[in-house]
Each structure stands twice: as structure tokens, then as C-alpha cells.
Amino acid sequence: MPFLLCYGILFKGYLIVRDVMYSIILKDITKKYGQNTILENISLKAESGRILAITGGNGSGKSTLLKLIMGIEEVSSGEIHYLLNKQEIVDKSFLKNIATVTPELEFYPQLTVQENMELFLGLRDISFNAKIIAECLERFGLKANVLNKFFGELSTGMAQRVKLAVLLASNSEIWLLDEPGSNIDEAGVNLLLKEISNAKKAGKLIILATNDSREVAVADEIFQLK
Amino acid sequence: MKSSSSNKIMQIFQKEIKCALRNKSSFLTCLMFGVTVIACVSFALQGNVLEAKMQASIFWIALFFTFMSCGEGIFADEVKAGTILALRIYGDGQSVLWGKMLYNAVFLSVMAVVLAPLYIMFMDCDINNLFLFALVLIAGAIGVASSGTLVASLSVSANSGKGIFAILMLPVILPVLLLSVLLTSQLMGAGDFEMQYLGAVIFYDVISAVGASVLFDYVW
Numbered sequence: 001m002p003f004l005l006c007y008g009i010l011f012k013g014y015l016i017v018r019d020v021m022y023s024i025i026l027k028d029i030t031k032k033y034g035q036n037t038i039l040e041n042i043s044l045k046a047e048s049g050r051i052l053a054i055t056g057g058n059g060s061g062k063s064t065l066l067k068l069i070m071g072i073e074e075v076s077s078g079e080i081h082y083l084l085n086k087q088e089i090v091d092k093s094f095l096k097n098i099a100t101v102t103p104e105l106e107f108y109p110q111l112t113v114q115e116n117m118e119l120f121l122g123l124r125d126i127s128f129n130a131k132i133i134a135e136c137l138e139r140f141g142l143k144a145n146v147l148n149k150f151f152g153e154l155s156t157g158m159a160q161r162v163k164l165a166v167l168l169a170s171n172s173e174i175w176l177l178d179e180p181g182s183n184i185d186e187a188g189v190n191l192l193l194k195e196i197s198n199a200k201k202a203g204k205l206i207i208l209a210t211n212d213s214r215e216v217a218v219a220d221e222i223f224q225l226k
Numbered sequence: 227m228k229s230s231s232s233n234k235i236m237q238i239f240q241k242e243i244k245c246a247l248r249n250k251s252s253f254l255t256c257l258m259f260g261v262t263v264i265a266c267v268s269f270a271l272q273g274n275v276l277e278a279k280m281q282a283s284i285f286w287i288a289l290f291f292t293f294m295s296c297g298e299g300i301f302a303d304e305v306k307a308g309t310i311l312a313l314r315i316y317g318d319g320q321s322v323l324w325g326k327m328l329y330n331a332v333f334l335s336v337m338a339v340v341l342a343p344l345y346i347m348f349m350d351c352d353i354n355n356l357f358l359f360a361l362v363l364i365a366g367a368i369g370v371a372s373s374g375t376l377v378a379s380l381s382v383s384a385n386s387g388k389g390i391f392a393i394l395m396l397p398v399i400l401p402v403l404l405l406s407v408l409l410t411s412q413l414m415g416a417g418d419f420e421m422q423y424l425g426a427v428i429f430y431d432v433i434s435a436v437g438a439s440v441l442f443d444y445v446w
Contacts, residue, residue: 072314100315106308110248122237123317125230
């Protein structure tokens, strides 16, 4: 670890560790629900330091594809390979490097924002540091006083920003974002795009499922689902 | 178990406690279910005293259905609210399982401890040994909670609606339920207390908890 840190430099709050490279390779992925084929023979590759945008109309399988990568759903056929420094990781430990923001992701409405953050970061062995959390919230345009509010009392836009702040605070190397700009106003989307670009520069692997042209514009590659 | 794992289990447990205390409806529904069963049976008996075996059976039936009315929600409510995804992304299966199992065990033990005095009072029960009675209650509650947590997760994974929880629960829970009824009836005067049966309940608790832990990764 000390050697890794020697190579690391700080870039806008991100620790860039140059000799860590994550890759996700999908080979001929097919996903069926009963007789209904959602995805057919999808092959793609995503790697650290690049943004892959997955586009496609409603029902084209963008969200399903992200769920397959997250390990939430099983593929019907095909293979998903997770690689760290070109070495395949076969156990589920790889998935602990993934953080996500999707429309289906919800936090506990009965808990305050701080309690939610303490819980989810704690489950990743990250202790709640008020200063870092305040900075993460601020980077998505939220003030620290939001921490004392119940998550269920937040507007959908603010809730989305909190989820993005947790993503940022989780230090995850892989970001899977499903329509991350949904429910966020123009200023919020600009902050989001800035953070996505920063994360890319910091060497994170980012997969964006979106049809928003502003989000697609920051991508290095675009994969179109039919 | 590593300290970080135990911390995560405690975080899940604390989350369950906070959510339950802030959303009192679920807790009160369960409690009222148990109280209603006791009140109805007591009213129907009109002062007559049942034999010990019958008293023990009705008590455990009340506890079992109290758990049934809330137990399924331990995972189903997470799915309904969309929070299960956050747990799956940020948490690991074992911490979630043990945290929820611990909560279920505490919840059911609290229910048992609250309902037992009411039951004893309304049904005019004689308990030979209160310490052993409490031990049987807690051991039985842990058995119901540990297997119930796994069955609740299975029923959510099966995605077959609410019916499957009750169907799966009965055969899994029957051994500990029958042993708990037998031990409670002995403490209510139906024969001598047989310690080996209490050992069997504790053995069931351990086996069901370990079994749940082994199987849970396949459903998580």
C-alpha cells in the first residue's frame, strides 16, 4: 500500500493511483426474462480512465445491462469478466469496487441523510468524516445542513444529489450511472458532468446509461443498444 | 468473525431498530395481533382454564402468527421501497443476513416477553420455573427468527408474492415450534421439564443460523 500511495497524486480530491487498472469485458451477453429477450449477444469493454455511454430507447435494456454488470441479475448466456491489472477476479470481491446511482436505488426515508450515509459508507468500511462528507455534498450543490433532514423529506432532485454524494464519498473505482441527471436541475447537471469528468481524469471506470445528450457528450465511447 | 464484520452487522441491526421505532405501524400491528389473539381466546373461555398442553399450543400459535404477520417484511419491505439495491451494492450478504437475523430475534423475544405476562394473566397459567420459561421463550424465538429470516429472503428471491413465505415457513419452523410447545407445556404443569429438549431447541437455533448463513449467499 505505501508503494501504491507513492505513485498516487491528488487531483481535485481524488487519489489517483496510477498502477491500478480495472476492466469489465462483456462477451456475447444475452438476457431473457422468460421468452422475452431483453439483450442479445452484447459484447463491450470498459476500462479505467474512460467513460462508456450506453444509449438506446426505452426498454432497450440499458438498466438491465448495468444490473448484469453489478451482479444483481444473472446473464442468460455469455460471460462477464472483471479484471484488475489484467488479472481476472473470479470472486465477488470485485463488485465491492462498484458504486451506482440508478432510478431504482433508494435510501431509507425513515433515516436522516447522515444516518443513511453512515450506514452505506460504514458497510464499505469507510468511517463518516464530517469534513469529507460536507465537501462531497457541496460538490453536488448541497449544504451540510441537509445531513439532519430525513431522506424521505427531500425533493427528488435533492435525493438524487445525496445519492451522487454517497457515490463520490464511497471512493469506488467503478461508477455505474443510470440516468444520473434525471430529476436534477441544469446547475446540478453541470456539477454532475464536472464530477464525471474529474472522476475520469482520476482514472475511474465509468459506465453511463443515458439518452441525455449532455451526458453522452462527455463519453469517450458510445454503445448503442437497439 | 472480524471486527469490521461485527460492526457492519451492528449497523444493519441499528438501522432495523431505528426504522422500526420511527415507523411504529409495523411493530404495533404485530403487537396488536398477539394481544387480540390472547384477548379473543380468553373471552371465548369465559373463565375456564385450559389444560397445560392446550395453553402452551395457543401461546406459541399466537407468537408464531405474530412473527408471520411481520417477518416477511424484513426483506419484502426493502424490495418494495427500493432500498434492497443500496444494501446489495454497498453491503455484503452476510452482514445483512446476521444484522436482520439479530433484529428478528430481538423483536420476537421482545414480543414474547411482552405477550407472555398478558397470556399468563388472562389464561390463568401456572409457570413452574420462570427462568426456564424465559429461556424457552428466547431459544424458541431465536429459532423462529433465524429460519424465518432465511425463508423471508427466499420468498423475495422467488418473487412469488406473499403466499410462499407462509408455505415455506411451516415445515422449516415445525421442529422448533413443536419442541417449544412441549417444553412450555411441561413448565405449565404437563409433566417434568426435559432439559434435553431445550438442548435440541438450542441445537436447532445454531443449525438454522449456520444453515441460513451458508445458503444466504446463493439468494443474495
